[in-house]
Amino acid sequence: MKAFTQSWTDTFSSVYSEEPLAKLSWFNASPGLELIKRVIDGTLKPGQRLIDLGSGPGVDAVFLSVQGLDVTGVDLSADAVVRARRWAELAGASADFIQGDVLDVPLPDHSADVVTDSFVFHNMRDEAREPYADEVHRLLKPGGLFLLNSFSDHMVEGTGPRRITSEEILGTFRSDRFECVGLYVYRNVPTRTKPDQLHWFGEFRAR
Ligand SMILES: C[S@@+](CC[C@H](N)C(=O)[O-])C[C@H]1O[C@@H](n2cnc3c(N)ncnc32)[C@H](O)[C@@H]1O
Numbered sequence: 001m002k003a004f005t006q007s008w009t010d011t012f013s014s015v016y017s018e019e020p021l022a023k024l025s026w027f028n029a030s031p032g033l034e035l036i037k038r039v040i041d042g043t044l045k046p047g048q049r050l051i052d053l054g055s056g057p058g059v060d061a062v063f064l065s066v067q068g069l070d071v072t073g074v075d076l077s078a079d080a081v082v083r084a085r086r087w088a089e090l091a092g093a094s095a096d097f098i099q100g101d102v103l104d105v106p107l108p109d110h111s112a113d114v115v116t117d118s119f120v121f122h123n124m125r126d127e128a129r130e131p132y133a134d135e136v137h138r139l140l141k142p143g144g145l146f147l148l149n150s151f152s153d154h155m156v157e158g159t160g161p162r163r164i165t166s167e168e169i170l171g172t173f174r175s176d177r178f179e180c181v182g183l184y185v186y187r188n189v190p191t192r193t194k195p196d197q198l199h200w201f202g203e204f205r206a207r
Contacts, residue, residue, distance in 0.1 A: 004124060013079070016056075030059070046068025046069065049070045049112050050070065052073040054102055056083075060116060062091050081099050113145070114147065116147045117148050133178075141206070146178065150199060179205045
């Protein structure tokens with residue numbers, strides 16, 4: 001089972017070696033705003049084991065590592081892993097980055113207090129959603145948190161790769177395995193190509 005269509009997989013496999021980060025449509029050099037808030041309110045705290053799925057250039061992972069969490073970023077793109085390691089080194093952060101597939105993460109069962117997904121789920125093929133939720137659940141300790149950043153159906157028409165509804169999110173991270181602590185739309189930092197960044201933030205607790 002492939003998580004993404006072949007064209008998206010091809011795009012991600014080359015883009016990190018060919019483009020400066022500032023040219024990537026999803027890169028704004030800032031860790032996720034809602035993740036920052038959870039550091040401030042103490043939900044995310046030093047010592048927690050955190051796995052960042054589809055960690056890309058590693059901006060969230062490095063920020064959380066600097067905050068004292070024990071972070072591993074996982075990305076399918078070897079070039080993304082190289083970029084993220086360089087960023088961690090520059091920052092003096094101990095975040096670890098490994099190459100891996102979000103549907104078959106090479107990390108042990110129930111090893112994470114927190115799993116994060118920033119802008120990975122919304123790109124995924126419909127058939128991959130259910131196995132992805134299984135994988136997130138497998139990685140989390142019982143009671144562990146899954147934090148989801150995703151494009152939303154509240155964005156301006158034409159923006160996306162996918163415009164995801166709350167029903168699609170709640171239908172994937174279902175109540176038999178996850179308790180939904182919160183799911184809301186927030187306005188994210190604009191980019192040149194996407195000025196109206198209305199994104200979902202979801203917070204789920206593994207049962
Ligand atoms: C839109 S980027 C988001 C990157 C990062 N989370 C961020 O917020 O900057 C999506 C990331 O998912 C990665 N990716 C795509 N398919 C994947 C897969 N099957 N397994 C792991 N990572 C994947 C891509 O290489 C890319 O880095």
